[in-house]
Amino acid sequence: MNSRERVLSALKHQQPDKIPVDFGGTATSGIHVSCVAALREYYGLEKRLVKVHEPYQMLGWVDDDLKGAMGIDVEGVIPRKTMFGFPNESWKPWRTPDGLEVLVSEHFRTTVDVQGDVYIYPEGDTSAPPSGRMPKGSYFFDTVIRQDPIDDDRLNPEDNLEEFGPTSDVDIKYFTESVRRAGATGRAVMATFGGTAFGDIALVPGPFLKHPKGIRDVAEWYMSTVTRKDYIHKVFSRQCEIAVANLEKIHGAVGSAVHGVFVCGTDFGTQTSSFCSVDTFRDLYMPYYKRVNDWIHGHTTWKTFKHCCGAVEKFIGPFIECGFDILNPVQCSAAGMDAQLLKERYGNRIVFWGGGVDTQKVLPFGTPADVRRQVEERCRVFSVNGGFIFNSVHNIQARTPVENIVAMMETVHAFRA
Secondary structure: OOHHHHHHHHHOOOOOOOOOEOOOOOOOOOEEHHHHHHHHHHOOOOOOOOEEEEOOOOEEOOOHHHHHHHOOOEEEEOOOEOOOOOEOOOOEEEEOOOOOEEEEOOOOOEEEOOOOOEEEOHHHOOOOOOOEEEOOOOOOOEEOOOOOOOOOOOOOHHHHHOOOOOOOHHHHHHHHHHHHHHHHOOOEEEEOOOOOOOOOOOOOOOOOOOOOOOOOOHHHHHHHHHHOHHHHHHHHHHHHHHHHHHHHHHHHHHHHHOOEEEEEOOOOEOOOOEOOOHHHHHHHHHHHHHHHHHHHHHHOOOEEEEEOOOOOHHHHHHHHHHOOOEEEOOOOOOOOOOHHHHHHHHOOOOEEEOOOOOOOOHHHHOOHHHHHHHHHHHHHHHOOOOOEEEOOOOOEOOOOOHHHHHHHHHHHHHOOO
16 A cells, blocks of 8 residues: 555555554644654754744654655645744744754744743734743743733623634635645645634634734633633634635635545543533534534545544543544543553544554653553554554654654554554
């Protein structure tokens, strides 16, 4: 099988010739820029600065030569603009606080305070309040909360909808060209079009907006899902209408050249519990997920991708009811997320995209032998009858030893069901 056939087989819950692999296909299955640089050096590839395509998490772009060296089967199509609202264009060098020289968009503009914290600005506008902060000694940005005082008598759902609107002709052209280029690689195409994430707390603060209005504090937002349900429903309902209209427009441009679409990254799980009950999920989120997924499955050949960290076993059944085809990152270290249990209960109904190795302890802090053992075990469990795309549990984090990443890749490629 070639890469595309391998992925499509796994998505159909059929046994591919070997386990398909994704790194870099989405913003939750990527690699920190420092590790991309280390991998390029390890494999002896052309010396070049690595592009930071998503500065929020400082994800490095995985070029075609590195995809070939790593044996990656998925090609990602990412939005034209970053999480901080500026396009990736006219690349310039930038040195990270730990001394690595990388490439960033010309609109990537930062300042440093007296403590050594780095601040980044929405749309690259340094006259606006900063929307991201990289604390000294950190390797990625945290959102800066910019919340005006809330007056419930004046709270307007339109304020939490200002970032949603019709997909522009510029973005349609961008997606059309990006999908065409991705398809020419021979890999399966996973696209992120945006606008379909309901209540994702990475997006709620509006790091891409200069002066966000509405409910933008994460804690306030979570409380609002209990105390202001009518307000949240109004936001989600209108957002969903806009999203479906945009999907129709995008599909008209890119058609069946896309194989999967990243729908939502809203997390419902913590390490040991959850942010809400299943009943709340069914009431507040399910109607909108289902409408988006139903439209996609009724009008396209795309598979739908749901990212959700943490202890979410109790939500997997409802995710399937919503119409999601794929679950990522499959955090097997969280409570109730045993790999064997997940495969036995849900393996014939949802594709596990991730779960291949733990990125909290084993991959960054274990030995290569530790990594090999866990990868071998996860492949043994998840690969049965397809339904598995290998990826680590979320992005590969900064300072992960390159020897461990290589051990991971060698093990998954050597595995045979």
